[in-house]
Amino acid sequence: MTRAMSPSRRGFLGLLGAAGAVGVAGLAGCGFPRGTLGEPLTSELPLPRPFRVPLPVPRVARPVRSDGDTDYYEITQRESEVEILPGVRTAVWGYDGLFPGPTIESRSGRRTVIRHRNELPVPVAVHLHGGHTPPEHDGYPTDLVLPVGDAARSGYAGHAGRAGWSFHRGAKEYAYPLEQRAATLWYHDHRMDFTGPQMYRGLAGFHIVRDDEDDALPLPKGDKDIPLMICDRAFAADGSLRYPALDPSLRDEPGVRAAYMEGVLGDVVLVNGAPWPVLEVANTRYRFRLLNASNARHYQLALDPGPPEGASFLQVGSDGGLLPAPVEHTALRIAPAERYDVVVDFSGYPVGSEINLVNTLGSGGVGRVMRFRVARRERDEASVPGRLSEYEPLRRSQAARVREFRFRRGTVHGMKGWTINGKAFDPTRMDARPSLGDVEIWRFTTDFHHPIHLHLVNFQVLSRNGGGPRESDAGWKDTVDLEVYDEVEVITRFTGYRGRYVLHCHNLEHEDMAMMANFETV
Amino acid sequence: MLRSIITVHALAVSVQPMLAGQFLSGNFDMVEVHGVVALLVTLLALTQILFAVLLWRPGRGPLWPVGASLLVFLAEGLQTGVGYARLLSLHVPLGVAIFGIMLLLLVWVWRPRLGVPPKAGTGSTPTTSAATR
Numbered sequence: 243m244t245r246a247m248s249p250s251r252r253g254f255l256g257l258l259g260a261a262g263a264v265g266v267a268g269l270a271g272c273g274f275p276r277g278t279l280g281e282p283l284t285s286e287l288p289l290p291r292p293f294r295v296p297l298p299v300p301r302v303a304r305p306v307r308s309d310g311d312t313d314y315y316e317i318t319q320r321e322s323e324v325e326i327l328p329g330v331r332t333a334v335w336g337y338d339g340l341f342p343g344p345t346i347e348s349r350s351g352r353r354t355v356i357r358h359r360n361e362l363p364v365p366v367a368v369h370l371h372g373g374h375t376p377p378e379h380d381g382y383p384t385d386l387v388l389p390v391g392d393a394a395r396s397g398y399a400g401h402a403g404r405a406g407w408s409f410h411r412g413a414k415e416y417a418y419p420l421e422q423r424a425a426t427l428w429y430h431d432h433r434m435d436f437t438g439p440q441m442y443r444g445l446a447g448f449h450i451v452r453d454d455e456d457d458a459l460p461l462p463k464g465d466k467d468i469p470l471m472i473c474d475r476a477f478a479a480d481g482s483l484r485y486p487a488l489d490p491s492l493r494d495e496p497g498v499r500a501a502y503m504e505g506v507l508g509d510v511v512l513v514n515g516a517p518w519p520v521l522e523v524a525n526t527r528y529r530f531r532l533l534n535a536s537n538a539r540h541y542q543l544a545l546d547p548g549p550p551e552g553a554s555f556l557q558v559g560s561d562g563g564l565l566p567a568p569v570e571h572t573a574l575r576i577a578p579a580e581r582y583d584v585v586v587d588f589s590g591y592p593v594g595s596e597i598n599l600v601n602t603l604g605s606g607g608v609g610r611v612m613r614f615r616v617a618r619r620e621r622d623e624a625s626v627p628g629r630l631s632e633y634e635p636l637r638r639s640q641a642a643r644v645r646e647f648r649f650r651r652g653t654v655h656g657m658k659g660w661t662i663n664g665k666a667f668d669p670t671r672m673d674a675r676p677s678l679g680d681v682e683i684w685r686f687t688t689d690f691h692h693p694i695h696l697h698l699v700n701f702q703v704l705s706r707n708g709g710g711p712r713e714s715d716a717g718w719k720d721t722v723d724l725e726v727y728d729e730v731e732v733i734t735r736f737t738g739y740r741g742r743y744v745l746h747c748h749n750l751e752h753e754d755m756a757m758m759a760n761f762e763t764v
Numbered sequence: 765m766l767r768s769i770i771t772v773h774a775l776a777v778s779v780q781p782m783l784a785g786q787f788l789s790g791n792f793d794m795v796e797v798h799g800v801v802a803l804l805v806t807l808l809a810l811t812q813i814l815f816a817v818l819l820w821r822p823g824r825g826p827l828w829p830v831g832a833s834l835l836v837f838l839a840e841g842l843q844t845g846v847g848y849a850r851l852l853s854l855h856v857p858l859g860v861a862i863f864g865i866m867l868l869l870l871v872w873v874w875r876p877r878l879g880v881p882p883k884a885g886t887g888s889t890p891t892t893s894a895a896t897r
């Protein structure tokens with residue numbers, strides 16, 4: 243190779259080098275399109291044009307009665323036909339037939355009792371996500387409310403007598419003490435093996451807890467405090483919601499077709515149940531309570547165009563309520579079940595501006611979420627103070643013990659599934675017994691994207707892969723987003739109630755395929 | 765023959781980041797394919813060493829491809845271990861390095877021998893022609 247190269251050869255090598263460089267860049271690019279995180283389903287109907295329908299805001303439920311310390315609600319879970327895509331009828335399973343369900347608003351420390359009547363053709367369990375709730379009211383996956391007048395059906399009645407299962411005929415009263423801070427909670431179905439399809443059909447709603455501390459802050463209020471439930475769906479040719487269930491009746495055989503075990507993704511993004519809606523806003527601040535209620539899809543939310551000054555999102559709260567101080571984000575990554583309470587300031591946009599809320603992890607339809615249209619000028623009464631709240635940061639030295647939970651692909655009843663510490667979920671096996679009052683560190687490791695959720699308690703994120711937490715990990719959380727081969731430590735103090743609870747992956751297809759474990763507070 | 769092996773080997777190596785990308789973006793099964801291809805890549809590396817040696821002796825070719833092939837083989841062995849140990853911070857740069865060496869070898873085996881009369885192919889580069897074709 244000592245020969246001088248001929249010009250043409252040098253040219254050829256240069257070309258090859260350039261091609262190689264492009265190739266490497268392209269391949270490196272291939273490594274990071276974290277856009278899907280699941281298996282996409284395609285709608286069999288023409289999709290509507292985005293930004294045509296107004297954003298619905300779920301109605302706030304009225305208590306049927308109240309006494310000195312409790313508000314009582316009644317919700318009937320039933321099937322109904324709604325118009326999600328313009329001109330198309332879609333059957334949903336809804337709380338009071340609504341998707342999303344009615345919003346429950348509670349005061350911190352005031353008991354809320356909700357009687358759920360089940361007029362659906364399948365058993366249900368209702369979990370208040372983020373609630374500090376006694377175990378018998380937590381919606382344990384095998385503590386089921388059977389359909390009204392249909393309690394003897396085989397399939398699930400066959401579970402009767404099996405250890406760890408319990409049944410309520412037709413209805414159940416869920417009582418929530420709500421001795422917890424103001425926060426954006428949500429309620430949704432949690433039936434063993436069928437949470438994914440049942441939530442997908444519409445069983446989810448907001449439950450907002452308010453308190454004096456949050457009320458006293460000058461944050462946007464009233465019609466400028468808006469919950470946004472973001473989820474993706476696909477539609478079948480007949481207008482129904484398309485889901486790859488093995489048993490479309492959702493009665494007997496759980497699970498989805500093998501290709502979808504990573505998680506089911508739709509091609510239509512709904513906000514509060516409407517496809518790519520529009521909200522007309524004044525040129526002032528708004529408080530948006532963002533919830534990712536998707537089965538599997540992650541979003542990275544951003545404003546397009548971003549505001550001329552300042553960050554797009556000023557985060558004031560997380561899963562478990564107010565942060566100590568606001569945190570600025572230009573983009574916000576949100577995993578299934580996470581909530582981000584953000585203030586968006588539209589004052590930098592001229593009246594008439596159209597600002598899209600986009601998902602930079604997606605392209606095409608799933609790259610869009612909704613649109614804001616600045617429709618009028620108004621004086622802004624709201625502001626975001628530099629101090630929001632105070633709470634005790636938990637320190638490593640307080641921890642009585644460290645527990646490990648490994649979230650992995652594994653074998654579940656002889657088939658491919660998802661496991662924790664190598665085991666499939668079993669309602670009769672206790673995987674951890676923390677003592678009430680103790681601080682513990684729980685260390686999670688993953689082989690894939692798994693948003694991990696603990697019932698009963700909120701936690702603080704202590705570390706990520708040996709380093710500090712992300713900015714978006716701030717505050718009290720009940721769901722933490724882990725990516726491929728991540729290691730995250732969370733720290734919490736177990737308080738409140740003795741009994742059996744679950745922790746699980748909130749990718750619902752993973753959850754239904756056994757990625758769940760028990761802990762019992764003692 | 766060495767040319768074919770290096771070509772297939774380089775192709776297999778270049779498929780790896782694509783499979784990893786599909787895994788990261790949500791297709792879990794691709795990580796299993798990634799593992800199978802890794803095994804294939806290592807076998808190809810072994811074969812490549814064999815033919816690089818043959819090119820050198822009895823082929824009277826240069827010695828450096830033997831060294832380069834050995835280096836790639838060792839790097840790939842390490843890469844597989846690092847991959848199964850999930851050390852992504854090492855796995856990605858090592859992968860880029862392996863891809864780089866394979867690209868160089870690929871350029872070398874496919875370089876047009878311009879300036880050499882086609883019929884006199886055994887003239888200025890007598891050693892490579894027999895074994896690489």
Ligand SMILES: [Cu+2]
Pocket residue numbers: 660691692693747748749752753757
């Ligand atoms: Cu998961």
